[in-house]
Amino acid sequence: MVKLSIITINFNNAFGLQKTIQSIIEQTFTDFEFILIDGGSTDSSLDVIKENHSIINYSISESDGGIYPAMNKGILKATGEYCLFLNSGDCLADNNILYDVFKQIDCEDIVFGNAIKIKPHYRRKIKYPPTLTLYDFFKTDAVIHHQASFIKRELFDKQGFYREDIEVIADWEFFFRTIILNEVKTKYIDRIICAFDGIGLSNTLTVNNPKRIKADQVKISILKSNFPAYILEDYKQLDKFLSHRTYWQKITKKISYFRIKRD
Secondary structure: OOOEEEEEEEOOOHHHHHHHHHHHHOOOOOOEEEEEEEOOOOOOHHHHHHHOOOOOOEEEEOOOOOHHHHHHHHHHHOOOOEEEEOOOOOEEOOOOHHHHHHHHOOOOOEEEEEEEEEEOOEEEEEOOOOOOOHHHHHHOOOOOOHHHEEEEHHHHHHHOOOOOOOOOOHHHHHHHHHHHHOOOOEEEEEEEEEEEEOOOHHHHOOOOOHHHHHHHHHHHHHHHHHOOHHHHHHHHHHHHHHHHHHHHHHHHHHHHHHHHHHO
16 A cells, blocks of 8 residues: 555636646655546646646546545545545645655544745645634635645545535545544644645635535534534634734734824
């Protein structure tokens, strides 16, 4: 059994796909298989796949039901001990990152690290807390990112695959189900694992977007079905308090900066 199955999902993103493949080729760690699931691209993605056939262990190009059905399709083909979902456009942080990560893995179910989100006008480092709690899942949809997470292959058999009836937050639901409800063993590595585009589906949904509204409703429904209302209300109040405190901390910092600059 290989240590890692790298699963890449692609649809009409030939440029991003080439970047992803190049970051995989340059790795010093080689104990992996590379699985590529294409959703029936009509751009030059198939040419990119053909040009890189020597590093790809399995590939298929056909219409599917979207990101999560495609990810599940990749899991079914995976034979590695761990899975990493590095979708087209995502790049590993440096040439040694996989080697460094697997030196630190010790049979944990989910190993995760930090990431960099890239948008046209900025780059933002996303640093995760070493221990994930219910509050982390309450306050955000992207508790940790699949691009920066190594998930034991057998965990999908034990806990179930990504729910294909949930758009946008199936990642959140999977991590919530495994980490919070079933308390699987996790490990945090304080390293940047990858860089990913901040223009994906979950990042482009505005507050009033119908899919965003539906995703929020699904998230609330899942939380309510697992925890009493009074607990969730406490978390809601806590979130308001911490958000308010963070706001005033930022204002105070700006005021201090201008005072120093003026003096």
